[in-house]
Amino acid sequence: MTFDIIRSARAILHVTDLEKSRDFYIRGLGFIETEEKDGALYLRGLEEHVHHSLVLKKAEAPVVEVMSYKVRSNEDLDSLAGFYEQNGYRVKWLEEGSQHAVGRAFRVQDVAGLPLEYFAKMETVERMLQRYDLYQGAKVQRIDHFNNMVSDVEKTHDFYMKELGFSCSEYTASEEEKVWASWLHRKPSVHDVAFMNGIGPRLHHIGFWLSDPMSLIHGCDVLAALGYSSSIERGPARHGLSNAFFLYVRDPDGHRIELYNGDYLTSDPDFKPIRWDLNDKRRQTFWGAEAPDCWFNEASTVLDVHTNKPVPTAPAKLKQHKPTFVI
Structure with missing residues (x-):
């Protein structure tokens, strides 16, 4: 490579x-x-x-x-x-x-x-990390990951690992040991991209990193005060997968954003991927609460890079039932 x-x-x-x-x-x-x-x-x-x-x-x-x-x-x-x-x-x-x-x-x-x-190149600008006078809302710090719904998770998982050099931090497997969902990274954290079994290709969400859990909670207060309480879709809570504290929100057009904090280092070459059983309820929310149906069924349409038209979707390869694992 x-x-x-x-x-x-x-x-x-x-x-x-x-x-x-x-x-x-x-x-x-x-x-x-x-x-x-x-x-x-x-x-x-x-x-x-x-x-x-x-x-x-x-x-x-x-x-x-x-x-x-x-x-x-x-x-x-x-x-x-x-x-x-x-x-x-x-x-x-x-x-x-x-x-x-x-x-x-x-x-x-x-x-x-x-x-x-x-x-490889993007213009640089002033870093605002210590401009605390500009902090507002949930105080988003940086982009963290993409999460996508795809029809064949195992095929996508193998391509990213074997051909593009990604590493797996955690994955969900069925009783037949089929890969149901996969969290892959290039930077030394839990993931840069995740793939879940579902109608795809579609973007499920973009994850953005926050500095601490209180920023996430404060973000909930600010969103509610601004009239966006109906935009809060799921959380705040803690994932089993990744151990991260999370909140999912929907923007005015329905795109899903995850506010995310608290995963872990994955830089060691001998790090072993963590397997989660599809029937382990703790993987989606460590505390046990289930996600709403819209969180499993709704996602953003993606475009063809050559035609700028929506990409046709295909049904999930694995048997469909309500999953509980996306982060």
Whole structure:
């Protein structure tokens, strides 16, 4: 393997009302607005030194344009694009200057049909970590992970591990030892991406890191005070998988965001993936509370990177019943 994927880095979501989105993400969740340009909001967390980790584009329908990973260098970018092309994937190059604040990049539909982007360079900006006078809402610090619904988890899990160099921190298995869900990482935490068994490809949520559990609880208070109590979908609570403290919210267009804190280090090469049985209720919520049905059934539509049209979905390969594991 001649390329180095560093981490999950940004997402581009299409939204129908920029002003409603600005209020929710900035006043409610505590993002920093880097700038608004050409009908798009560029947002980042308080500790992020790069231009953005989330782009909200004004559009007719709420969909996911792309999920992006940062690679170490332009040489890694070329090598990774070559790998995809050699394996029959169609790559779309975006030269430097074609996207605001991002260098040369390419996009590709992955093995599950998800729209991915890889880049090595993004403009840097002032880090706001110690600008406590600007802290508001849930005080989002940085992007942490993507979680996706895919029709064949085991196939996707194997591709990311064997071909892209991801490692597995935790997974859920059925009685037949089929992989039902998988948490994979490049950075030394629980995950940069997770895959769950379901109708897909679809984006279930984007996870953003908070500095402590009280930021999450304070975020609930602020969201409720701003009139967004109906946007709180699940939590606050603690996951069994990852051990993280969590809250799931839905933005004004229905995109799901997880506020996330408290997972663990996975950097050691002899770290052994943690297996969870599908019937262990503690995996979804360590304290035992079940998630609402909408959390299992609803997810964001993803676009084809070449046609900009919604990607057709397929039913889950494994037998469907109410799962309780996504983080």
